[in-house]
Amino acid sequence: MSVCFSDRLTQRILATKSVTCVGLDPRRQSLPQGLQPGEGASVADWAAGFETFCTEIIDVVADKVPVVKPQAAFFEQLGPAGMQALHRVIQHAHNKGLLTILDGKRNDIGSTAEAYADAYLGAGEASVWGSDSLTVSPYLGADSLDPFVAQCDRRNAGVFVLVKTSNPGGGMLQDRSSEGQSVYQTVAAKVEEFSSTRRGECGFGPIGAVVGATYPEQLAELREKMPSAYILIPGFGAQGGGAQDVLAGFTSAGLGAVVNSSRHIIFAHRRPEYADKFGEANWQDAVAAATDEMNQQLACVFGQ
Numbered sequence: 001m002s003v004c005f006s007d008r009l010t011q012r013i014l015a016t017k018s019v020t021c022v023g024l025d026p027r028r029q030s031l032p033q034g035l036q037p038g039e040g041a042s043v044a045d046w047a048a049g050f051e052t053f054c055t056e057i058i059d060v061v062a063d064k065v066p067v068v069k070p071q072a073a074f075f076e077q078l079g080p081a082g083m084q085a086l087h088r089v090i091q092h093a094h095n096k097g098l099l100t101i102l103d104g105k106r107n108d109i110g111s112t113a114e115a116y117a118d119a120y121l122g123a124g125e126a127s128v129w130g131s132d133s134l135t136v137s138p139y140l141g142a143d144s145l146d147p148f149v150a151q152c153d154r155r156n157a158g159v160f161v162l163v164k165t166s167n168p169g170g171g172m173l174q175d176r177s178s179e180g181q182s183v184y185q186t187v188a189a190k191v192e193e194f195s196s197t198r199r200g201e202c203g204f205g206p207i208g209a210v211v212g213a214t215y216p217e218q219l220a221e222l223r224e225k226m227p228s229a230y231i232l233i234p235g236f237g238a239q240g241g242g243a244q245d246v247l248a249g250f251t252s253a254g255l256g257a258v259v260n261s262s263r264h265i266i267f268a269h270r271r272p273e274y275a276d277k278f279g280e281a282n283w284q285d286a287v288a289a290a291t292d293e294m295n296q297q298l299a300c301v302f303g304q
């Protein structure tokens with residue numbers, strides 16, 4: 001990949017006219033009936049169901065959105081078979097022209113973080129997992145982030161550092177203050193420092209931040225504090241965030257952020273408004289309709 005991650009993401013946003021990120025969070029109990037392997041099924045059977053589910057979602061959304069975010073946890077739950085399915089899902093997204101954010105929230109001391117960065121960062125054949133980008137935790141400090149940043153430089157990959165997460169309990173650590181600055185503000189300053197010296201043509205660098213749609217005030221504050229960073233905004237839809245909550249994450253050109261929704265899109269066939277219209281057998285049509293709906297709700301970011 002010769003183009004830096006932030007420029008590739010920007011190109012995809014402009015080409016699809018969408019800032020929606022579809023989260024691939026296959027949950028056993030919510031899979032459409034036709035993909036549930038039935039009683040006594042092995043983890044390998046479930047992994048096959050996950051793979052079919054996610055690849056079909058990718059086929060539906062490939063021309064509608066710039067990026068998908070596979071959630072590693074659900075694949076890890078199925079052991080080696082799940083991880084093989086995850087790999088094939090990432091490759092399928094890549095082959096369909098979608099960018100990938102692997103949501104693994106990885107990190108460790110620097111020398112071990114090097115192995116994580118090598119494993120996950122680099123699209124297609126550039127790394128064994130083939131992901132364009134990865135979510136990472138900042139809680140082991142700046143030196144733990146360095147290996148990820150180095151791999152972003154080497155392989156034109158991207159990372160999204162957890163800054164202000166969408167969950168209600170995140171403030172226990174993230175909102176703590178010392179020397180007049182909260183932890184999330186300290187992490188944001190580091191993200192900006194990394195990205196400001198690596199800006200692509202789009203004006204953003206490859207080191208981004210995770211900021212929840214459930215904290216619109218902090219999102220506005222962090223947009224200002226990190227002018228060089230792409231923001232991944234989870235918490236839209238199932239967690240209660242809406243279009244008005246995420247507007248402040250974008251520049252006036254509608255760039256600088258992508259908004260993730262997982263359950264509300266991939267399990268749209270279970271939402272009453274879609275269940276009646278499409279029925280479970282046509283779950284792919286519900287995914288398409290829910291993606292179109294989210295794109296329409298967020299179209300306002302381009303005309304701020």
Ligand SMILES: O=c1ccn([C@@H]2O[C@H](COP(=O)(O)O)[C@@H](O)[C@H]2O)c(=O)[nH]1
Pocket residue numbers: 023025071103164165166167210211212234235236237238239260261262263264
């Ligand atoms: O702060 C964060 C960081 C990550 N997530 C992840 O995003 C999706 C959200 O799923 P929904 O179904 O749209 O609620 C999920 O994979 C989380 O692990 C987050 O929600 N908040």
